[in-house]
Amino acid sequence: xxxxxxxxxxxxxxxxxxxxxxxxxxxxxxxxxxxxxxxxxxxxxxxxxxxxxxxxxxxxxxxxxxxxxxxxxxxxxxxxxxxxxxxxxxxxxxxxxxxxxxxxxxxxxxxxxxxxxxxxxxxxxxxxxxxxxxxxxxxxxxxxxxxxxxxxxxxxxxxxxxxxxxxxxxxxxxxxxxxxxxxxxxxxxxxxxxxxxxxxxxxxxxxxxxxxxxxxxxxxxxxxxxxxxxxxxxxxx
Amino acid sequence: xxxxxxxxxxxxxxxxxxxxxxxxxxxxxxxxxxxxxxxxxxxxxxxxxxxxxxxxxxxxxxxxxxxxxxxxxxxxxxxxxxxxxxxxxxxxxxxxxxxxxxxxxxxxxxxxxxxxxxxxxxxxxxxxxxxxxxxxxxxxxxxxxxxxxxxxxxxxxxxxxxxxxxxxxxxxxxxxxxxxxxxxxxxxxxxxxxxxxxxxxxxxxxxxxxxxxxxxxxxxxxxxxxxxxxxxxxxxxxxxxxxxxxxxxxxxxxxxxxxxxxxxxxxxxxx
Amino acid sequence: xxxxxxxxxxxxxxxxxxxxxxxxxxxxxxxxxxxxxxxxxxxxxxxxxxxxxxxxxxxxxxxxxxxxxxxxxxxxxxxxxxxxxxxxxxxxxxxxxxxxxxxxxxxxxxxxxxxxxxxxxxxxxxxxxxxxxxxxxxxxxxxxxxxxxxxxxxxxxxxxxxxxxxxxxxxxxxxxxxxxxxxxxxxxxxxxxxxxxxxxxxxxxxxxxxxxxxxxxxxxxxxxxxxxxxxxxxxxxxxxxxxxxxxxxxxxxxxxxxxxxxxxxxxxxxxxxxxxxxxxxxxxxxxxxx
Numbered sequence: 182x183x184x185x186x187x188x189x190x191x192x193x194x195x196x197x198x199x200x201x202x203x204x205x206x207x208x209x210x211x212x213x214x215x216x217x218x219x220x221x222x223x224x225x226x227x228x229x230x231x232x233x234x235x236x237x238x239x240x241x242x243x244x245x246x247x248x249x250x251x252x253x254x255x256x257x258x259x260x261x262x263x264x265x266x267x268x269x270x271x272x273x274x275x276x277x278x279x280x281x282x283x284x285x286x287x288x289x290x291x292x293x294x295x296x297x298x299x300x301x302x303x304x305x306x307x308x309x310x311x312x313x314x315x316x317x318x319x320x321x322x323x324x325x326x327x328x329x330x331x332x333x334x335x336x337x338x339x340x341x342x343x344x345x346x347x348x349x350x351x352x353x354x355x356x357x358x359x360x361x362x363x364x365x366x367x368x369x370x371x372x373x374x375x376x377x378x379x380x381x382x383x384x385x386x387x388x389x390x391x392x393x394x395x396x397x398x399x400x401x402x403x404x405x406x407x408x409x410x411x412x413x414x415x416x417x418x
Numbered sequence: 419x420x421x422x423x424x425x426x427x428x429x430x431x432x433x434x435x436x437x438x439x440x441x442x443x444x445x446x447x448x449x450x451x452x453x454x455x456x457x458x459x460x461x462x463x464x465x466x467x468x469x470x471x472x473x474x475x476x477x478x479x480x481x482x483x484x485x486x487x488x489x490x491x492x493x494x495x496x497x498x499x500x501x502x503x504x505x506x507x508x509x510x511x512x513x514x515x516x517x518x519x520x521x522x523x524x525x526x527x528x529x530x531x532x533x534x535x536x537x538x539x540x541x542x543x544x545x546x547x548x549x550x551x552x553x554x555x556x557x558x559x560x561x562x563x564x565x566x567x568x569x570x571x572x573x574x575x576x577x578x579x580x581x582x583x584x585x586x587x588x589x590x591x592x593x594x595x596x597x598x599x600x601x602x603x604x605x606x607x608x609x610x611x612x613x614x615x616x617x618x619x620x621x622x623x624x625x626x627x628x629x630x631x632x633x634x635x636x637x638x639x640x641x642x643x644x645x646x647x648x649x650x651x652x653x654x655x656x657x658x659x660x661x662x663x664x665x666x667x668x669x670x671x672x673x674x675x676x677x678x679x680x681x682x683x684x685x686x687x688x689x
Numbered sequence: 690x691x692x693x694x695x696x697x698x699x700x701x702x703x704x705x706x707x708x709x710x711x712x713x714x715x716x717x718x719x720x721x722x723x724x725x726x727x728x729x730x731x732x733x734x735x736x737x738x739x740x741x742x743x744x745x746x747x748x749x750x751x752x753x754x755x756x757x758x759x760x761x762x763x764x765x766x767x768x769x770x771x772x773x774x775x776x777x778x779x780x781x782x783x784x785x786x787x788x789x790x791x792x793x794x795x796x797x798x799x800x801x802x803x804x805x806x807x808x809x810x811x812x813x814x815x816x817x818x819x820x821x822x823x824x825x826x827x828x829x830x831x832x833x834x835x836x837x838x839x840x841x842x843x844x845x846x847x848x849x850x851x852x853x854x855x856x857x858x859x860x861x862x863x864x865x866x867x868x869x870x871x872x873x874x875x876x877x878x879x880x881x882x883x884x885x886x887x888x889x890x891x892x893x894x895x896x897x898x899x900x901x902x903x904x905x906x907x908x909x910x911x912x913x914x915x916x917x918x919x920x921x922x923x924x925x926x927x928x929x930x931x932x933x934x935x936x937x938x939x940x941x942x943x944x945x946x947x948x949x950x951x952x953x954x955x956x957x958x959x960x961x962x963x964x965x966x967x968x969x970x971x972x973x974x975x976x977x978x979x
Contacts (some may be wrong), residue, residue, distance in 0.1 A: 268781035268938060276940070278782055279736055279767060309534035313490055316529065317605075318595070319551045328547065332537045360767030361751075378885030379745050380892075380910035388959075 195387060196394070202331065203388075207395055210368040215280055217288030221348075222341055224289070225296025230330055232297065232324035233304035245303070250294035256353030262287040263357050275373035279360040284368070287354040292344040301341040303333050338407060342400060349396060369395075379405035438465040441525050441603060442487055447496035449482055453636055456482040458658040459496070464603070469635045471640060471649035475681060479658040480638040481607055485637060488529055488605045500524050501612035529605040533612055534588045536580035540556035541572055541591055544580050562598045570624060586617025592644045593624055597633075604628065608639035610644065622648065642682065654678045657666060664683075696861040701800055734763035734802060735945045738775070738783035740853060741883040743928075744768035744905030746812075746972055762945050770883065774853035776912030778931065787947040787953075789853040789928045805929035809953050810962050811927045814857055815890070815905060818843075818897040818916035820954045826897070831921040835865045842873040844896035846887050849879030857926060858899045864923065888914075901926055903972040928973070930954075953977070 195203050232244060266278040267285075277283045307329040315325040330337055347364050352370035359376060360364030371393045376385035443463040450455045452477040457479045464487065472480040500523070515598060523643040536544050542657040545566055549559045567573040570590040575583060580591060589609060596604055609625065626648055629635045631643065639645055645652055645666070654662035662669065662678050674682065738979040745748070754763050754786060771788045778786040779802050787809070788794065794806045800884065816834055818826060824841035826834035838845055847869065851961045861868055869877045878896070880887055884904040891898040892912035900908075905916070918924075932946045932951055959975035966972070 200773045252738055256452075268940065269779075273781070277763065287780075311537075314529070314531055314535040315551075316490060317488065318548050319553075324551070326538065333540075334538070360765075362767055365466070375745075378741070378883050378889075380885055380889055380908045382910060 184383055187383045189390060190385055191387035192390035192394070196391060205364070206369055206372050206388075207391065209281065209366075210349055210351070210370070210392070213322055213368060214288060214345060216285045217292055217348050218341055218345045220285070220289040221292035221296050221344055225293045225344070226300050226330060227336065228293065228395060229297040229300030229302075230304050230326035231323070233301045233308065234326045236263060247294055247298050247301075251298055253291065253294065255291055255325055255351040258291050259357030262290065265286065266358065275413065278358065279362060279366060281357035281359070281366060283358040284355045284366060287358045288348045288351070291351065291354055292348050296340055296344050299343065300330065300337065302335045303340065304329050307333050307399075318383060329358065335407070338403065341402070345399075346396065349392070376398045440464065440468055441499050442498070442538045443484065445497040445499075447486060447498060448494050449479075449486055449491055449560045450494040456658055457486065460486075460660050462653070462663070464634065464636065466602070466634055469629050469648060469650045470637070471645035471652045472638045472655060473640065473645055473652060473681075474478075474655035478639070478658075480655050482603055483655065484529075484607055484636060484660075485653065487603075488527055489524065491534035496652050504536075504590040506509075525667070526600065527605065528599045528601040528611050529607065530589070530592045530596050531577040532608040535593060536588060538581060539579065540565070540577050541580050541583070542576045544591065544599055545595055549598055552599050561599075566598035567593040569597060569628075576680060577599070584614050584617065586620045589613060589617070590624060593621070593628070595683060601633070603634045603636065606635065608638055608640065654681070656663050656681075725921055730762065733761055733945060733946060734765055735784040735787045735942050736767060736782070736950065737787055737949070738768050738773075738777040739768050740774055740789065740887070741768045742852070742901045742904045743787065743789070745883075745885055746901070747907050747967065748903065748962070748965055748973060752958075752961050755961045756949060756958070758946055759952060759957065762948060764949060764973045770850045770852040771775045771856070778933050781807075781933065784933055784942045785949060786930075786931045786933070787928065789927060790856050791851075791927050792856070794929045794931060797931060801934060803867050803934050806929045806931045807950060807954055808977055809928045809930050810959075810975045810977070811925055812902050812924055812973045814854065814899055814918065814924040815902050816897065816924075817891060817900050817905060817914050817918045818927060818954050819895040819913050820915050821913075823868060824897070824919055825918045829918065829920050831924055833920045834864045835861055835867060837864075838897055839867045840871060842876050844878060844894055845869075845872075846891045846894075846896050846898040847877060847879045848884065848887050849881045850883070852883075853926065854899065854901055857924075861899070861923060877907045884902060896937050901903060903967075906967040906970060906972055909970040 232240070232247070262283065263270050263278065266283050267273055268278070277286075282394065302320050304326050308325065311329065311332070312325060320328060338385065353365070355361075355368055356371050359368070360370065361367050361371040367375075369388060373385045373388045373392070373403065376382075376388065378396060429500065440463045441579075444460050447460045447462075455612055460483065462483075472483055474480045482491060486493065489498075507656070539667065542563060545563045546559060549562055552561065564573075567576055570593055572583075572587065572591055572594060575587065583591060606625065610621050613621060622644060625635065625637075629648065635648075637648070650667045652662070652664060652666050653660060654669075654674070654676055663676055664672070670682075673679075719838075739749070748915050749764075749766050754768070757763055767774075767783065769777065771790045771793065771911075774783070774786055774788050775793055775797055777783045777795070778813065779800075786797075786803070791806075791807075794803075797803055798806050816826060816831055818824070824834075824838045824843045826837050828834065847858060878890070880890055882890075884900055885908065888900060889899055890896065890908055892910050892914055895913055897917075901956050902919075932943060932949050932950050933941045933945045935941045953962075954977035959977055962975045963971060
């Protein structure tokens with residue numbers, strides 16, 4: 182396992198001297214995946230909450246479709262978005278292919294089903310507990326769903342962190358729609374893929390450790406903030 | 419906080435005003451959940467100022483009846499209606515303010531559940547949201563929150579998260595939320611069943627006080643002693659049917675159908 | 690049940706303040722994240738479709754800064770397999786293509802997607818294999834080597850991805866009059882992957898593989914592998930540059946792309962290519978027509 186130990190020390194060295202290339206790549210990873218999660222949160226939470234309370238013909242099919250989309254391979258999303266944004270495609274005139282914007286679009290599409298499915302589950306479970314009480318107090322189904330998301334905000338945060346993990350770790354979508362252009366659309370995962378295919382396994386693994394480290398810091402910061410604001414909510418959860 | 423414990427003779431003080439207006443009534447109401455017939459041909463009229471206790475074994479339909487009266491459960495057959503003329507006379511003068519927004523249709527109602535569901539927010543914010551849901555304006559909200567906190571004795575805990583309150587305190591908060599809505603009818607589903615004895619006394623005392631102020635109360639309970647202490651009228655249900663419907667004193671003193679008598683014996687011995 | 694709380698929760702004011710702080714941070718983070726850098730509409734850049742083997746050789750890291758200095762134009766390289774690169778250019782997703790499959794390039798021009806193709810440089814392929822060479826392929830004759838490989842049944846990794854390298858490999862099998870499908874089961878392995886992963890695979894399984902010299906020289910994970918056959922004329926690998934025809938794709942940045950094409954075949958560009966070396970060896974040999 183000498184490659185592993187070599188990679189660990191290489192990772193620490195890269196972080197230690199704040200390698201500018203590494204910093205740029207990491208910052209872009211965070212920017213792309215973070216934006217995708219924010220967009221995904223707005224769309225996904227609304228969709229999930231709505232599906233938890235809505236009753237319409239075919240609602241079961243929509244939920245089945247949503248759950249199936251959870252297994253959508255990232256490279257498939259990448260291809261679909263590529264075909265959409267390609268000059269030869271319907272939205273080609275936007276000219277956003279091979280830019281970070283296209284990557285954000287692709288990752289947003291990737292995380293929306295995840296956030297929607299998980300938040301739907303959260304709301305449904307909470308509805309079982311408090312749905313009657315909220316109805317008794319005069320809340321319509323939509324309002325109940327929103328209040329329950331507020332009530333389960335710790336669970337919602339976990340859902341968003343899960344989505345962020347999925348986004349920041351994926352390589353298929355961003356590779357296809359971003360093109361892994363040096364200095365423009367290269368992110369941590371595509372850089373790792375490149376170094377692997379070049380045979381520089383130690384560097385690839387080192388970048389992997391750095392990625393984990395960055396995500397670990399973010400999770401830690403969020404957990405610390407959340408603890409400070411609502412300790413008792415954690416106790417309840 | 420002083421809780422007045424209802425004594426065994428309380429029944430005598432709880433005499434209904436003679437001409438008590440009907441608030442809600444059910445005519446031949448039935449409720450079916452899938453293959454199960456939870457309620458069968460119920461005829462019942464709820465009057466203003468009444469304190470109605472619904473008793474019966476588990477599965478007798480008392481909770482379903484409670485929810486049906488409140489409107490949480492749909493009717494399968496029969497009728498549920500309310501009489502708007504009763505609004506004006508539903509509260510004895512000086513004890514309980516008339517609802518801020520006279521409802522055009524149903525009487526204002528609130529419900530307290532066996533296990534209170536409180537949002538993961540402070541006590542105060544729970545009240546705030548509940549009032550906001552009822553459409554109460556900002557200034558009025560502030561006033562009612564203060565009043566409710568005082569009424570149920572939770573002012574000191576107003577900014578604590580609702581989740582850290584004890585069982586009894588949480589139920590008091592649930593009562594406070596219900597009371598702040600200024601309902602004409604208060605529904606209670608086994609409100610003290612999950613509480614330890616001291617909390618039970620605390621909450622029962624509060625219910626008794628609220629009822630004395632003129633609130634119409636409908637509650638389910640499997641604790642007959644509680645029914646005896648708090649109610650003016652008792653209804654006994656069996657397998658979804660309304661079997662006995664009598665004023666409280668008569669219920670506990672007169673002869674009852676055999677099954678009801680058995681039930682009484684079985685339950686009373688535990689009090 | 691009384692729930693005993695032994696910790697001191699924050700007072701109301703402190704809690705409100707930290708909640709505001711959290712909300713404020715989230716909003717600021719959101720704004721920062723969503724704020725894209727200033728629009729590139731005014732920046733001078735072109736998108737170039739090229740191949741993974743060219744990028745992995747490191748040529749672009751050497752060449753493009755020189756071009757940027759000379760012209761102020763940024764070249765954004767999207768490196769994929771040759772087939773995909775040409776497809777990108779056909780769709781108009783790239784302004785210029787820089788690949789090494791002359792037949793495919795000529796077809797591209799014939800279809801009208803580019804006005805012309807120009808020779809830029811060549812490098813060569815080499816046959817890589819395990820140092821002990823069980824099939825006895827070492828030498829200067831690649832077609833003979835392939836025949837020996839087929840007879841011996843030693844494992845061979847093919848890129849199988851319609852790349853320039855893959856096309857060259859198939860041409861060589863044809864020259865040797867051997868159909869790879871006739872190989873003993875499991876000895877002809879198509880990975881459908883780039884040059885680097887193919888080399889990784891060869892290194893891990895001590896197999897033979899046809900590679901371009903550039904990628905091989907930059908490759909770090911060699912294991913037991915070494916060059917066994919080189920210098921054969923048929924291992925010649927010609928690179929060409931094609932500017933996408935604006936008649937087909939009006940949005941293409943033709944002027945900027947043409948600047949690159951002109952520069953790469955000029956003495957300055959050709960000199961830059963020749964000066965790129967790895968371990969003292971040149972990887973590419975400029976041969977633009979004068």
